[in-house]
Amino acid sequence: MANDLVSRILARARITSPSRRSELERELQSHLDDIVTEMRADGYSEVELERIVRLRFGNPEDIGEAFAITYRCDRLLYWSTKFAALAILSVAAVTAFVFSLQIVAARMTGVSLVRAFPRPLGEIVGFVFLTCGYLVTRYGQKLFGNWSRLLAIVLSGFVLAALSTLLHFWMPSHTLTPATVFVSGAGFSLLCRTRLSLNGLVAVAAPFLIMWWISGPLVLGSQHIERHYLPFLICLDLAVSCRILQALADLFERRILRYELQSG
Amino acid sequence: MFDRELLKGSIALLILKLLSERDMYGYEIIQESARRSQDAFEFKEGTLYPALHQLEKRGYVRSAWRLGKNGRQRKYYALTGKGRKVALEGRRQWVSFTKAINAILSGG
Numbered sequence: 265m266a267n268d269l270v271s272r273i274l275a276r277a278r279i280t281s282p283s284r285r286s287e288l289e290r291e292l293q294s295h296l297d298d299i300v301t302e303m304r305a306d307g308y309s310e311v312e313l314e315r316i317v318r319l320r321f322g323n324p325e326d327i328g329e330a331f332a333i334t335y336r337c338d339r340l341l342y343w344s345t346k347f348a349a350l351a352i353l354s355v356a357a358v359t360a361f362v363f364s365l366q367i368v369a370a371r372m373t374g375v376s377l378v379r380a381f382p383r384p385l386g387e388i389v390g391f392v393f394l395t396c397g398y399l400v401t402r403y404g405q406k407l408f409g410n411w412s413r414l415l416a417i418v419l420s421g422f423v424l425a426a427l428s429t430l431l432h433f434w435m436p437s438h439t440l441t442p443a444t445v446f447v448s449g450a451g452f453s454l455l456c457r458t459r460l461s462l463n464g465l466v467a468v469a470a471p472f473l474i475m476w477w478i479s480g481p482l483v484l485g486s487q488h489i490e491r492h493y494l495p496f497l498i499c500l501d502l503a504v505s506c507r508i509l510q511a512l513a514d515l516f517e518r519r520i521l522r523y524e525l526q527s528g
Numbered sequence: 529m530f531d532r533e534l535l536k537g538s539i540a541l542l543i544l545k546l547l548s549e550r551d552m553y554g555y556e557i558i559q560e561s562a563r564r565s566q567d568a569f570e571f572k573e574g575t576l577y578p579a580l581h582q583l584e585k586r587g588y589v590r591s592a593w594r595l596g597k598n599g600r601q602r603k604y605y606a607l608t609g610k611g612r613k614v615a616l617e618g619r620r621q622w623v624s625f626t627k628a629i630n631a632i633l634s635g636g
Contacts, residue, residue, distance in 0.1 A: 322574035330578035
């Protein structure tokens with residue numbers, strides 16, 4: 265009886281610190297022990313005892329919610345830290361993957377590293393945008409219950425606008441490519457749920473190829489690569505990068521995400 | 529029993545007042561408030577514990593596990609310096625407030 269009551273309160277409280285959670289469990293358990301001891305001494309039967317305990321405590325979900333409100337800031341900090349770590353790790357993984365490919369390609373074609381990396385900072389900005397596009401859309405869909413896809417798209421739109429504005433002040437002439445790869449990442453998240461599929465490839469490639477066609481080359485390529493192949497190679501590169509992001513987020517959810525994401 | 533809405537704003541004040549006299553654990557606070565109000569006022573566990581944790585987060589109380597009278601470990605709450613000031617100020621406001629309400633209710 266007591267365990268059920270306490271575990272229902274704890275489940276709803278969504279306290280992220282294990283020590284605080286176990287301390288609350290211990291505190292409530294100790295309180296229940298006090299009630300039970302006193303009531304048994306007063307001669308109450310087990311059935312009466314259970315009824316009175318439930319009456320005194322009230323609805324465990326309501327109590328848990330009250331704790332959830334108390335520890336809201338801690339929860340926000342906890343998730344912000346975890347998601348920031350995931351985002352940094354994701355950007356690092358994509359950067360490592362793409363840069364490795366570029367180094368291998370440069371070695372194979374005899375191009376110097378300086379020429380193979382004409383704008384490394386700009387590339388990293390692109391990876392940041394790609395990661396943000398993917399992660400914001402993925403967790404936007406988990407965060408919103410109804411109309412999750414639509415609301416995730418709206419949220420992604422706001423984040424893209426904010427990031428593009430910031431980038432516009434920092435690198436005024438380099439906003440278009442990052443914004444395009446953000447859309448590619450978001451599209452992959454929306455259309456590729458389980459593994460790298462044709463849908464995922466199309467989601468990644470479509471924004472990139474459309475922008476390439478409208479505004480000209482979005483990425484400077486090596487002169488040793490046939491011009492027409494370059495956008496397709498980059499799209500393939502982006503799709504594999506998105507698959508890496510997906511694998512990392514899956515791993516994050518399996519290993520680190522212990523409590524369900526809830527809008528509260 | 530009193531209207532829940534009426535009690536809402538005074539829960540923190542009551543807890544701080546009780547803790548200003550001595551360190552207490554949750555169950556003791558419930559018993560003590562019931563005893564003093566002659567059972568007219570009784571905290572529900574679901575109200576008391578979130579309120580205690582909220583007060584602790586705000587730095588008005590601090591807690592520590594100690595051995596209770598019957599040899600069991602209990603989490604005792606104690607007032608901090610900040611909590612003592614808040615309790616005094618809360619009490620002052622409460623007295624003025626009830627005085628004003630009484631003046632209206634008594635028609636004088």
